[in-house]
Amino acid sequence: MQPKTVTAGVLDVAYLEFGAPDGWPCIMGHGFPYDVHAYAETAPLIAQSGARVLVPWLRGYGGTRFLSDKTLRSGEQAALGADLLAFMDALKIERAVVGGYDWGGRAACVVSALYPERVVGLVSGNSYNIQNIARSMEPASPPQEAALWYQYLFHNERGRRALERNRRGFARQLWSMWSPKWTFDDATFDTSAAAFDNADFVDVVIHSYRHRYALVAGDPAYEAMEARLAAQPPIRVPTIAIDGDSDGVLPGTASHRPKFGGAFELRVFRDAGHNLPQERPAEWAQAVLDLRKAAER
Template identity: 50%
Template sequence: MNGEQPALAHIVAGELEVEYADVGPSTGPAVLLLHGWPYDLHAFDEAAALLADAGYRVLVPNLRGFGGTRFLREDAARNGEQAVLATDAVAFLDALGVADAIVAGFDWGARTANVLAALWPERVRGQVAVSGYLVGSQAANAQPLPPAGELAWWYQFYFATERGRAGYDRYRDDFARLIWETASPQWRFDEATFQRTAGSFANPDHVEIVIHNYRWRLGLADGDPALADLEDRLAARPPIAVPTITLEGDANGAPHPDAASYRDVFTGPYEHRVATGGVGHDLPQEAPQAFADAIVAVDRMARDGSARAVAEGARDV
């Protein structure tokens, strides 16, 4: 494992041309890694190298609005709601001919992993979700939090204004650096690490996707009517039965739920782990070994479950 930057490829998937890394043996079991905001696929460089060394095929796309991922049509809606990020992931797997994968992520990526596991469980052998169950809805987000909770979401309210849109557009890098520092207060990332990811924020659709994502959450922007059924299903807080490991850093400075609040949602094989040593919000980049270990462990959970199912089926014959 060396954590070197992987070579990037491009593939047409749904309404996007997706930029992605594909590391490890092509015949290995697939792992799909999904980043959040304000991060990019480089958050997984070291973890992906570890998994590739362990024999996995690791697929790491840049989300819509990040890096070299582009819309195929200029008139396509720059939609950032939770359901569209999941349909992007399904289209990406389809384009690569990948039937199923272990899906893992943090921030937006953990939410997308949750959505995939809840709505397309046949595509998800297991999941690793940093900060647990993050599926939301406009109705849930309409409920006020105590003042301290609202303070933690200050940028969401900033983005609700045109001043916020203009400010984010003008100060993309400064904004991202501030979020990195506050969400991971003990992470001493160097300038090269930050700049490697900051280039992804120059994507021409980046601001529109980010602003729509947060405005949609507050009910200030409409979603795609074609995704309304999916959003209705997600608003019901669907359970997740696929093997799951949730992770949390012991120094996560970003808003995140307490692990006890989502335990009941995971109805299949489940484990919760805490990464210690001052690990913040960007857990895959700050603690790549712990992240990779969780993926290997959830894969083992899935394999053990499949073996038991086969054995039980044989006994029933």
């Protein structure tokens, strides 16, 4: 399938499109360090039920490019949310089912919380995925701190150089640790790893993992949105949240339930890790279809 591109906000966004152009809009987001191929099996299953499924490469990944050299290569959560909104606007999509996991899920959560009028419903890997930056320096349990080793590495210049020199090596290490029961082959990994060759990948990743700990400033263009996110706004759109019971980086998120003010369901995929739509494509697709059906009752 050939990628399409659209100018959206500060980006030329590369994306894959599945299904009929007049189908009901569904936008799915990938995480770090993955790419749109996480939905290679999932998106066609959703499209079979009448959806127009759009899967964009995030800023810093694949064929997505910044329009200006002067734009800060920010990976902050508000930037990801603003990118999703701009993508919807560029394609003249008023409302959509949105979803994703990791970074892509965060973008979907941001839009769902701050712009609920644009969202039919949300499918969210790991539930409430909006960062609480004000509390980011509070320690977690020892196992959770150990799982976040890569974030702390990226806080210093040794980490930047390590990622720059061995993007694929670090990504493969994280894939293996985060999804210990998922047996992926070299071809599957290499297909997604090509997205990490984007010239802005390292800058965006490093900024993301520093900004979430308040170690660097964000892009002033997103300051107002970040201020709204600092209040940890509830998500009131219909939501199906999904955890993998073998997720090697994030624990179960049942405790997130109070952050959702509308219809809510938590599903747990057995023997699945962090890359939920690629590990369990049929189950993820079913969640999207169930959500849309429930949201339109």
